[in-house]
Amino acid sequence: MGGKGRTPCCDKSQVKRGPWSPSEDLRLISFIQKHGHSNWRALPKQAGLLRCGKSCRLRWINYLRPDLKRGNFTKEEEESIIKLHEAWGNKWSKIASHFPGRTDNEIKNVWNTHLRKGLASKNSCGDDQSKELSSISSSYSSSSSSASSQLSSGEPSAGTTAEFEHQSNQDSNMSKNQNDYELPNLSIIQEKLDQNLLMEVTNQVRVPVDDAKGVKTLTISSSFSSLESSNDSSSSQGGGILRPDDLVFDFEGAYPLIEDKAVLEIPFECDYDFWNMLDGFMTFQSNPEPLLPQADQTYQSSNLELVESGKWLSYLESELGLEDSTKTNINNQDFAMKDATEQ
């Protein structure tokens, strides 16, 4: 410990706080993708972000990392969390290390919101709990063979802990060296698609990826809760913020693989106006007001919004030189009109 007190990690009056905007997310993603994150403190400045380095790190780890598994925890995962918490207490990062794709923050939240209450209620009816624990134990052992032996007793033995750690090392490649950040392989992408994380593709920013056999395309797709009729509360938070459920990596066609890893690149050095415009766009698009339906207008206005946003992104694509040339002229005209109208 320092002893003489710590210098603040950043000047809090100079940094932005609160929810991250879509453009900040994209800046961070593209910067890390290109340069890695060897120095979190220096990163915000280098990336042109008015954020504390810690904030960037947290955002990346908890939200933007490409290997994150989103969506609800499965029953098995929840049961595993309960058992691991029994063994280790609030060692969230340690627990999280056994759930590839899950973050300590996520697990902590799940524990605090769901599991703790569930257990508390079970504790009130004594016998049920021991029954429950034994069922959890057997369930766990069937679902996680390498970890199965340690869960029947309260404290983990040295051997069983070692087993967990062994498994953890095997599972969490990302945590080995996050500077060598790797994108998930295609099976993970497919898994996300299977989980319906790609609910509705409303916009696409295509990024060409060089490939010896030609240029493939990565599509960053975003869908917005305001355009969805989903009752899922998790998708309804965040307002104009681009959420991971919204921002998914989608692949068109085969993707270049180097040593089984997909490689892609988002152009970081685009015009700063691009990011700012993107911010404005995201806010504009996610603004529910134009979409809040007057009954039969719902469908029409939503589709209008989709069309407009599609035009907008096409415009972006053309600005970035990523466009399908056949669409460019029309879209530029459309956007210019829209732009003039809004201004």
Place this chain on the structure above:
DNA sequence: AATGATAGCAACCGCCTCTAT
């Protein structure tokens, strides 16, 4: 329909640990 209570979760804060000098 309005209001208050509750739930869920992203983000922040402050402390701890590790490492370089």
Place this chain on the structure above:
DNA sequence: GATAGAGGCGGTTGCTATCAT
């Protein structure tokens, strides 16, 4: 060994959506 800087962790807060009255 002392010190400072940086990353990491766990606790907590605050915002938003949903539910209940």
